[in-house]
Amino acid sequence: MMKRILITGGLGQIGSSLAPFLRNKYGRENVIVADVREPKDVEKVEPFVKLDVLDRNAIDKAIGQYDIDTIFHLAAILSAKGELNPQLAFRVNIIGYYNILEAGREHSLERIMFPSSIAAFGPETPKNNTPNDTILKPRTIYGISKVAGELLGLYYWEKYGLDVRGLRYPGIISWNSLPGGGTTDYAVDMFYYALRGEKYVCFLREDTVLPMMYMPDAIKAITMLAEANGSRLIHRTDFNIQAMSFAPKDLVEEIRKYIPDFEVEYRPDYRQKIADSWPKSLDDSAAKEEWGWRPDYDLSSMVKDMIKNLSKKLGVEVQ
Ligand code: NAD
Ligand code: AKB
16 A cells, blocks of 8 residues: 655656645645755645655655655656756666665665656657557667666566556646656647747647647556556556547647637757657557556547636636
8 A cells, every 4th residue: 555655756747747636645744746846836835855866865865754655756857858968868767767766675665656658669669559568779868768767667576576667658738737848748838829829839740640648647547557456467667558649730720629820830850850759659458458547538628628727727718
């Protein structure tokens, strides 16, 4: 049973939704948000601990101070930001995760959750309905760190019995927090521009199909896997999960159902090459069979909910 949870990188896009969800379920005082940066409003986030995952002593101290038994390890440098500073991405994503695993081993933690990504795949991987077990030859430092993370997690499970579990998130779309420097960020940015009545310049080509997921499904997936019966798991750290797949032009068409004047120009940059190396859709039958995965949102229900919530947040009226 998970009782005291630490979320590293907890102020990021996913942590901002995961923390309230877990607090609702396990009690506010039992879910500690950690991040290398300070929150804007610490009272809203408390209990909060400032924690750099590169500082092993600080990790040990937080585990002891808060009597932690489970870590959701979200601290990372994402794909686009990683290509701008590969050295930082290597340190945070690989050394940082190694520190978490070693702390988990030494403190005999009950569970460590590690989100991998569709970035674990590369240009040689089959693009459609990508199998769970397939070629993993990513060409981004972020993707390389995700493959290393998947394998390290499996190693710590098989060698030390540390219960590490992980899944491969697609691009995550949310209204209550901004993405932190990925290749799929356009799919969140578009909503802000559309609702503010501004033209959006998209950094991917209009026909770039990628797997995506709405935040409620992302939270559902990681918590379902965390709470799953371990004896039913054949895979451990590398579950494909699929919800929807679309290209920028498909998203624009759907947003225009609510905001018909939304204008977009396509000016692909260095992120196009990253997107072109990733799959278009994933075979998630292992997640379905081993822990009952099933998404709730498709493209149209996601866009409807995003427009509803983000228009309220931005104080914009949509007819
Ligand atoms: P994010 O960039 O929004 O948040 C990451 C957080 O980590 C930030 O708050 C940052 O301050 C923090 N951080 C950076 N360096 C740190 C350090 N040295 N020590 C402690 N904290 C540090 O990322 P996210 O979207 O919330 O992603 C969370 C996890 O999910 C990551 O592992 C990411 O690879 C994975 N993932 C995310 C997506 C997505 O679309 N959001 C998709 C696939 C996988
Ligand atoms: C990114 O684009 O880097 C992330 C991811 C798919 O891992 N959103």
